[in-house]
Amino acid sequence: MAKKEHVSETPATHFLRGRGIVFSEHPYPYQEHGGTAVSARELGVDEHHVVKTLIMQDETAKPLIVLMHGDRKVSTRNLARQIDCKSIEPCKPEVASRHSGYLVGGTSPFGTKKAMPVYAEQSILALDRIYINGGRRGYLIGLDPASLSGLLPVKAVKCALEE
Numbered sequence: 001m002a003k004k005e006h007v008s009e010t011p012a013t014h015f016l017r018g019r020g021i022v023f024s025e026h027p028y029p030y031q032e033h034g035g036t037a038v039s040a041r042e043l044g045v046d047e048h049h050v051v052k053t054l055i056m057q058d059e060t061a062k063p064l065i066v067l068m069h070g071d072r073k074v075s076t077r078n079l080a081r082q083i084d085c086k087s088i089e090p091c092k093p094e095v096a097s098r099h100s101g102y103l104v105g106g107t108s109p110f111g112t113k114k115a116m117p118v119y120a121e122q123s124i125l126a127l128d129r130i131y132i133n134g135g136r137r138g139y140l141i142g143l144d145p146a147s148l149s150g151l152l153p154v155k156a157v158k159c160a161l162e163e
Helices: 011-018 035-043 076-082 093-100 122-126 145-151
Strands: 024-027 050-058 063-069 072-074 088-090 118-121 130-136 139-143 154-157 160-162
Touching: 011 130, 011 139, 024 130, 035 050, 035 130, 050 076, 050 093, 063 072, 063 093, 063 122, 076 088, 076 154, 118 122, 122 145, 122 154
Parallel strands: 050 130, 063 118, 118 154
Antiparallel strands: 024 139, 050 063, 050 088, 072 160, 130 139
């Protein structure tokens, strides 16, 4: 975006600005149940570079964040095996919102209400730029994925399935 002023202030952007992280802002017309295919199309970027922030839980209902390529799904079975859990499942939307402080469709891994472990698909960290939710529906931010590990307790995993 060519604009100099910021588009939105969310807990996520506040978190990033407070740490001096440079990011670009990308608002787009949000579409209910449109997912990353819509945001990638609207922004003219590869869906593989759009990163979903998923709030999941283990068998004891302990929440965790999974960062996954927009064009991939999470193998909860593979993830559970890699992080020494019996099972992993997505949280119900209202539970996810309670943990993150964000509405589903607008969940960012930055500035969450509750501190949670973060698991990122390994190949995300190798991209040159990612587009991830900025804390509200219809709003992605672009940043260098290398900055993730300095900001969040990120552990790289391999649990992607082709979508």
